[in-house]
Amino acid sequence: MQIKQIAVLGAGTMGHGIAYAAIAGGYETRMFDVSAASLSKGRAAIESILGKGVELGKVEPADSDAMQTRLTTTSNIADALEGADLVIEAAPEKIELKLSLLADVDRYAPESAIVATNTSALSITELAGSMKRPSRVAGMHFFNPVHKMKLIEIVQALESAPDTLQVIEDVSRRMGKETVLVRESPGFITTRVNASIGNEAFYMLMEGVASPRDIDKALKLGLNHPMGPFELVDLVGLDTRLSILEYLHKSLGEKYRPCPLLAQYVKAGRLGRKVGRGVYEY
């Protein structure tokens, strides 16, 4: 199946990044959002990424113009989905909201369209099961910021067909990304490993094994991680990390029990960079 037109649902942090990757891959792209403010912010962010690319000589001005002409924004869901070959859903992580959006996809997108969701943690099998085309649904888990991060985790739900996964793989490559294939499972690969490392770092801090700075330094210089676990959790948000661990604990068992010190930091309001203090002060 040849993909020409992509509908991106949601123009937020991830949606606009995905729309950028889609126009960069040569696809006609319609970016939909219920909020006009998000749509114009998303478009401005894409223009800014392209502007920087031109400034640095990484993107030809003519290519930047061509990419921008491939992008349309709309707050009309039927317009966004008309004629779409691939729909990528990047709406907020709320099951009812995604289910209602996917019902619209069944209503307005061609029956042949493939549907990918960027959900971080919801069951893709459940989302697919709500649709008339479960075999044409799979996960496409992008990373933030999308224009810089190379990986896409392709997530195979119970009924995702091999053809569906192949199309998503091909599109990912045209977007300039590398992929890994993972069967649906809590936290996929990256979130699960990352949450474990972050949790272990908090246990070490609680036990007085080393200071945050030394734990971060050890992982950066000794294990070649680009960021230390505390620098990273401050960026992600300690509350976000805690809720991920709670979910992994509930679904995968004891080894993901959130460290009590992490829970205590959250109670103290030390949520990370976004509030000016987390493990570190900013």
Ligand SMILES: NC(=O)c1ccc[n+]([C@@H]2O[C@H](COP(=O)([O-])OP(=O)(O)OC[C@H]3O[C@@H](n4cnc5c(N)ncnc54)[C@H](O)[C@@H]3O)[C@@H](O)[C@H]2O)c1
């Ligand atoms: N932020 C990350 O680092 C990250 C990474 C990977 C995956 N994800 C997943 O991507 C999805 C989107 O997350 P985000 O961080 O971009 O959120 P966000 O809050 O930045 O953006 C969500 C956008 O969806 C819009 N929206 C609200 N209701 C909508 C609807 N009914 N239809 C279409 N759009 C609607 C909002 O106006 C907003 O612009 C979530 O499922 C999240 O779990 C996020």
